[in-house]
Amino acid sequence: MSDQMQHITLASRPNGAPTLDDFALETGPVPTPGPGEVLVRVHYMSLDPYMRGRMDEGKSYTANIPVGGTMEGGSVGEVIASNADGFQPGDFAFGPFGWATHAVAHAKMCRKVDPDSAPITTSLGVLGMPGFTGWYALHEIGQPKAGETLVVAAATGPVGSMVGQLAKSLGLRTVGIAGGADKCALAVDTFGFDVCLDHRAHPDARSLRKALAEAAPDGIDIYFENVGGKVLEAVIPLMKEHGRIPLCGMIAWYNAGGLGAGAEAAMSVPALWRTILVSHLRVQGFIISNHWDRFPAFLADIAPKVASGDIKLVEDIADGIENAPDAFIGLLEGRNVGKQIVKLI
């Protein structure tokens, strides 16, 4: 093991869509764990849309990444040194290790992962934050009932595919939206969506809305919102009375930065507000990090279903930390198929 580690820093704040120049691969000494901390050799890094928000200035979920700082994110790897009770070298741990080959973190921020019960990559997707996001928000905010209709975009992503599979198992009609015919086939064949619409086949919200109206002939009871943009505009007029919109992301607008003039929406705020009023909709934004107390219940419910194959997963694994920026750019463009992961070792 080298005493040097690699990490990727934010070289500059993106102006719209990030480019490779906004990232820098740097080398430095492997850090030393302090009291209560563990040192982890990262095996797999997670790439998630929320990271785009952290690259901007201004208010986001949490304090943003400073220029020159290491890109943040969750990863899973092997503990190679520990000053914390409960972690031994050789253990595997998930934690906020960032885009780095090695990292230290306080043990309280880490979660032990059992490599014998499931592949450790699942701690980044179906059994990690994205799967938990879908599980929590569908149940707590979506309040699904058999016979209702659910729409979710990014249907083959780790959130959308969890939402779709859970909703289907509860007796809902599930309508996915994805980019491209291949992803739509995957959504139906692997994740069991009743139908999946290719948003790339629809140049505007009006066209997509027409297709949605056919796919959801009784209207939409739950719109699980993780994309915004054209999909939101297509969906809103189709929402049924007392519909629910858990709002956990808006990837279509992330590259619009401060969401000023760059973020176009044909729908006006008054029109959106009017629909919420007239159709008695409930819109609720949430950040899953406020709800970790429910994570054990999530794992207890979903881990056996992953093991049995009742819940399916698809991963898209890039190779090498140096390829993380390109994979992240691809994630924002929808190039990935399934949960985007970067393999480091």
Place this chain on the structure above:
Amino acid sequence: MSDQMQHITLASRPNGAPTLDDFALETGPVPTPGPGEVLVRVHYMSLDPYMRGRMDEGKSYTANIPVGGTMEGGSVGEVIASNADGFQPGDFAFGPFGWATHAVAHAKMCRKVDPDSAPITTSLGVLGMPGFTGWYALHEIGQPKAGETLVVAAATGPVGSMVGQLAKSLGLRTVGIAGGADKCALAVDTFGFDVCLDHRAHPDARSLRKALAEAAPDGIDIYFENVGGKVLEAVIPLMKEHGRIPLCGMIAWYNAGGLGAGAEAAMSVPALWRTILVSHLRVQGFIISNHWDRFPAFLADIAPKVASGDIKLVEDIADGIENAPDAFIGLLEGRNVGKQIVKLI
């Protein structure tokens, strides 16, 4: 008693703000009650902002008023003929009698009003639909907690004044918004708001936001939304994490009709959506008519407080059915002070 009655019909659909020409005062025979129906001589008519929506074509709360049809609304009057059990001539009743001197309605749609326990006008405001709207939405959606801050516009109206008084009694800091110094003084002196801002003193949302930030230095936990427009734009960035927005009206935009190009909002949908996401807001539209099952609980709570003077009310009473259109136009412009009523007898 004459055998003729007067009623006001929708002469034409308004293009923007209604004008007097959009209404017609007509005369016709007093209707005869059918089985299960009562005939009422209306004493007081209620004018409410929601009626503006019923004048437009297209989706609104309920089926809209046809051109030539009688303007809809709740009224209170004396039963002069009854084919229904439970109602006798001489009883007073509230019901959907419309803008008319006389009307029949099925007894199931009517509610007996006791003129000895409170002035019958209160059945249109503080002890009627507006008061119930404020009571229900504050408790059920607003979930107020002592020490929090609430903002409500139209603070001297029957909804806003109920919301403010209830919130104050629960230990919240209450910030009202109203049009003009006189209403602001009324909001503070009569309805007990901690502070009331005059939206007319602020030409744009930015200016109003600055004043709101001073009036609500800890941020806003509950924004009781009944106006939209400049106030909404001022409030949204000041919402605290986990803030709640009961959405029961948007009077600022009602005259924009279909809410297309005519309804201007400087804030974009992406910016609004982002704030809901990042601050984990809950926005919930509701129509009080879905919740009449809770009306007895409301009356049991509030009627004694009105009788004791713990809940204050202010009424603005126009005289004569012929003046209802002008009073309604004034309501949309904010000319009224307190609950707008029209006295017919």
